[in-house]
Amino acid sequence: MVKIELPEKYNAKEIEQKWREFWEKENIYKFNPDTDKEIYSIDTPPPTVSGKMHAGHSYSYSQQDFIARFQRMKGKEVFYPFGTDDNGLATEKLIEKMKNVKSTKMSRKDFIKLCIDTLNEIRPDFVDDWKKLGMSCDFDIFYSTIDDHSRRISQRSFIELYKKGREYRKESPTIWCPECETAIAQVELEDKILKSKFIDLKFKLQNGEDLIISTTRPEMLPACVAIFINPEDKRAKNLVGKKVKVPLFNHEVEIRADERADPEKGTGIVMCCTFGDQTDIEWYKAHNLDLKIAITKDGRMTEIAKDYAGLKIKDARAKIIEELRKHNLIVKEKEIEHPVNVHERCGIEIEILQSKQWFINYLDLREIFLEQGQKLNWYPKFMKHRLDNWINGLQWDWCISRQRHFGIPFPVWYCDNCEEVILAEEKSLPVDPLVNSPSINKCPKCGCEKFNPEKDVLDTWATSSLTPQLATELFKDHPVFKKLQPTMSLRPQAHDIIASWLFNTVVKSYLHNNSLPWKDATISGWLLAPDGTKMSKSKGNTMEPQIVMDKYSADALRYMASSSKLGDDLPYQEKEVVTGNKTVVKLFNSSKFAVMQLMGKEDEESYDGRKPDKFNIVDEWILSRLNKVIEKSTESFLVYEYSKAKQEVDLLFWQSFCDNYMEIVKHKLYNKNQYQEEEILSAQYTLYHVSLSIIKLYAPFIPHITEEVYHFFYDKIEKVDSIHLTSWPEFDKTMVNERSEEAGEVFVDILSSVRKYKSHNKVSLKTPITELRIHCEDKHNRLIKDIERDLLSVTHAQKIVYSDNVNLTCDKFAIELGIDLGEAEKK
Numbered sequence: 151m152v153k154i155e156l157p158e159k160y161n162a163k164e165i166e167q168k169w170r171e172f173w174e175k176e177n178i179y180k181f182n183p184d185t186d187k188e189i190y191s192i193d194t195p196p197p198t199v200s201g202k203m204h205a206g207h208s209y210s211y212s213q214q215d216f217i218a219r220f221q222r223m224k225g226k227e228v229f230y231p232f233g234t235d236d237n238g239l240a241t242e243k244l245i246e247k248m249k250n251v252k253s254t255k256m257s258r259k260d261f262i263k264l265c266i267d268t269l270n271e272i273r274p275d276f277v278d279d280w281k282k283l284g285m286s287c288d289f290d291i292f293y294s295t296i297d298d299h300s301r302r303i304s305q306r307s308f309i310e311l312y313k314k315g316r317e318y319r320k321e322s323p324t325i326w327c328p329e330c331e332t333a334i335a336q337v338e339l340e341d342k343i344l345k346s347k348f349i350d351l352k353f354k355l356q357n358g359e360d361l362i363i364s365t366t367r368p369e370m371l372p373a374c375v376a377i378f379i380n381p382e383d384k385r386a387k388n389l390v391g392k393k394v395k396v397p398l399f400n401h402e403v404e405i406r407a408d409e410r411a412d413p414e415k416g417t418g419i420v421m422c423c424t425f426g427d428q429t430d431i432e433w434y435k436a437h438n439l440d441l442k443i444a445i446t447k448d449g450r451m452t453e454i455a456k457d458y459a460g461l462k463i464k465d466a467r468a469k470i471i472e473e474l475r476k477h478n479l480i481v482k483e484k485e486i487e488h489p490v491n492v493h494e495r496c497g498i499e500i501e502i503l504q505s506k507q508w509f510i511n512y513l514d515l516r517e518i519f520l521e522q523g524q525k526l527n528w529y530p531k532f533m534k535h536r537l538d539n540w541i542n543g544l545q546w547d548w549c550i551s552r553q554r555h556f557g558i559p560f561p562v563w564y565c566d567n568c569e570e571v572i573l574a575e576e577k578s579l580p581v582d583p584l585v586n587s588p589s590i591n592k593c594p595k596c597g598c599e600k601f602n603p604e605k606d607v608l609d610t611w612a613t614s615s616l617t618p619q620l621a622t623e624l625f626k627d628h629p630v631f632k633k634l635q636p637t638m639s640l641r642p643q644a645h646d647i648i649a650s651w652l653f654n655t656v657v658k659s660y661l662h663n664n665s666l667p668w669k670d671a672t673i674s675g676w677l678l679a680p681d682g683t684k685m686s687k688s689k690g691n692t693m694e695p696q697i698v699m700d701k702y703s704a705d706a707l708r709y710m711a712s713s714s715k716l717g718d719d720l721p722y723q724e725k726e727v728v729t730g731n732k733t734v735v736k737l738f739n740s741s742k743f744a745v746m747q748l749m750g751k752e753d754e755e756s757y758d759g760r761k762p763d764k765f766n767i768v769d770e771w772i773l774s775r776l777n778k779v780i781e782k783s784t785e786s787f788l789v790y791e792y793s794k795a796k797q798e799v800d801l802l803f804w805q806s807f808c809d810n811y812m813e814i815v816k817h818k819l820y821n822k823n824q825y826q827e828e829e830i831l832s833a834q835y836t837l838y839h840v841s842l843s844i845i846k847l848y849a850p851f852i853p854h855i856t857e858e859v860y861h862f863f864y865d866k867i868e869k870v871d872s873i874h875l876t877s878w879p880e881f882d883k884t885m886v887n888e889r890s891e892e893a894g895e896v897f898v899d900i901l902s903s904v905r906k907y908k909s910h911n912k913v914s915l916k917t918p919i920t921e922l923r924i925h926c927e928d929k930h931n932r933l934i935k936d937i938e939r940d941l942l943s944v945t946h947a948q949k950i951v952y953s954d955n956v957n958l959t960c961d962k963f964a965i966e967l968g969i970d971l972g973e974a975e976k977k
Contacts, residue, residue, distance in 0.1 A: 160738040162703035166854040183630040190226035191638040196233035203279035208695035209677035212711035214642035219850035223878040231291035231621040301580035304613040305561040321506040328449025329498035332553040341489040350481040354395040364416025370423040373444035381407040425502035508551040529790040533673040540649040557607030567598035615654035636663040675719040705852035706730035741859035744841040762831040769836035771894025781881040799847040817943040919947035
């Protein structure tokens with residue numbers, strides 16, 4: 151007999167900490183590079199070290215962990231790294247605030263060192279949130295996007311693409327953030343609805359007549375270089391080729407014809423400024439227009455704005471409108487709200503400025519990128535449309551240079567005489583051109599011996615798009631590296647970064663390896679505030695996962711995350727966490743009951759895993775139900791529909807197992823002397839396998855409680871250190887028995903009716919029934935007779951009487967109970 155001390159109550163804090171420490175100490179989730187198993191590799195999203203895990207993290211990371219745990223139990227060797235994204239503005243601002251420094255007042259080398267040292271100090275507490283959530287990563291497979299390893303790979307990527315002719319440096323119109331004072335890429339834009347004025351202005355033709363032109367940006371008037379009208383516009387005949395005077399600034403520009411002028415917008419006549427928007431750039435290039443720069447890199451007006459030079463853009467706009475009114479140059483003003491491109495980091499309206507930047511040339515590859523997206527397995531499938539829409543809407547090559555101090559430097563110097571590009575040698579990477587010198591002494595083109603370092607740093611996405619390499623190249627010197635590259639198994643991520651992280655990774659993988667970076671992409675939704683709006687600290691509607699885990703448990707929080715399908719946004723409802731908590735407690739108590747029956751009493755041997763020669767029909771019913779759930783759950787998990795898998799095991803656990811089977815089997819195991827040995831073995835085998843299978847089916851979702859109850863007893867028979875290293879339950883077709891299931895369902899229906907009757911009459915469920923009268927058809931009569939013995943014991947009936955002379959109100963049966971209610975009340 152196995153003697154085990156079972157805890158009285160479930161203490162989530164103590165038990166979850168106990169198993170986290172156990173998993174770490176015993177290396178339960180350690181990746182084995184020498185494995186012979188099939189490898190399932192995950193390109194894990196590296197979170198930004200920003201203090202603590204937020205609500206969205208707890209939601210989406212739980213969902214990817216369900217998948218990792220399932221694949222591990224399916225016998226795969228799971229490559230599941232954990233990195234942190236520390237190469238960005240968020241990290242820069244965090245360190246400046248924490249250390250009370252300004253990055254631009256320090257050398258880049260010293261600031262990067264300060265960042266890395268500080269991140270090493272605060273990262274353990276940050277990563278601990280993920281461990282508390284129950285993430286089954288191998289936390290020793292770690293990278294930071296600013297460490298030497300990542301800088302080396304990122305700089306190598308730049309050099310390789312430059313040599314392939316895919317990168318160029320050019321002075322051209324660039325998307326610019328005047329707040330952050332840096333160039334940005336198209337992917338960093340987001341639309342923001344802002345209030346503005348739509349103004350009709352008087353431009354003067356040479357004959358003195360007014361030409362009315364609409365604009366929302368009168369501050370761009372000093373940069374006006376042409377007027378455009380659609381050639382199909384009837385007015386075009388009389389206007390094209392003429393010149394008009396720009397109001398207030400009085401320089402003359404020519405009226406030109408171009409089909410990109412929209413006759414339906416405003417007055418149908420448009421001013422072109424260098425640069426107000428993308429169309430201005432197209433006109434500038436197509437018509438070889440002058441370049442007039444009205445805005446500085448820090449968002450002020452230049453000298454061509456005359457009296458308004460030095461003013462911030464909004465201030466200049468207000469003063470120019472005031473002056474236009476004063477001179478009676480405004481025909482009409484209309485208050486509007488319209489979408490404006492802003493920088494996602496700071497929310498400030500972007501400008502388009504002429505500047506010298508580095509670009510990846512990829513607009514010519516749009517069709518290929520669409521094909522790559524088609525090859526990728528999308529879960530859910532409709533998320534592919536977001537990638538297609540992004541690719542079809544691309545208007546700019548990828549600007550990869552940033553005018554920031556902190557980041558990964560370009561491994562580039564320029565000849566002081568001819569500006570020839572001098573690349574670092576790969577063996578010297580990582581380098582910082584502000585600190586290091588090139589490996590050559592003379593320019594190979596002109597022989598000049600003086601070089602100027604590139605001061606800009608790489609776009610953070612130019613590094614984050616290499617996360618498959620950042621993770622797998624930690625094993626570059628091991629044979630397993632060939633199994634991990636070039637295509638990993640899975641990219642799990644949220645839908646809001648399809649255009650940035652997913653697309654850019656696809657781009658880099660194609661340009662470097664002509665391959666996809668992963669086979670599958672699972673796209674999670676957002677966890678929203680309870681009212682369905684986006685969570686925001688400023689709104690005060692955020693949920694802090696640390697508080698929820700402390701109040702309930704990590705398992706309860708994970709259970710809530712499993713209630714939503716991939717791709718779906720989910721308004722946070724605490725009641726879902728409460729349901730998760732109830733499930734955890736119920737699993738604890740039901741497992742205690744099962745184990746207590748399986749361990750045997752003092753004079754009995756514990757159950758040893760034997761299988762009976764013949765099963766009782768009620769045991770066959772629950773085993774058949776179990777195997778159908780195993781089949782459905784496995785099929786759902788294989789296509790990443792974890793929420794369906796969880797729903798299946800919920801129904802099996804709560805309804806079939808707890809509400810009914812445990813009540814049915816309880817009498818048999820409490821009164822073994824009334825049954826034959828084979829009947830007891832059938833009940834023990836069934837109780838063991840169903841309860842063990844249920845905790846295995848729940849294990850990906852609620853890993854702490856399942857580990858706890860596994861070690862009550864099941865590990866003694868399974869001989870495996872952790873439930874998370876055991877095998878996922880296998881579907882056994884031979885255990886599916888439709889007749890037994892039908893009998894079981896009839897049993898459950900009768901039992902439910904008896905319970906309702908007793909409950910309605912407010913008598914104990916254990917109150918004896920002198921006679922249970924069942925009115926049914928012959929087919930159900932035969933089924934019920936097969937389960938009669940168990941039915942008598944569970945309903946506490948002395949005998950069952952069958953009758954078929956009643957008009958049934960349901961498909962199966964009707965019942966009458968012979969109970970002396972007065973006597974029951976006395977008892």
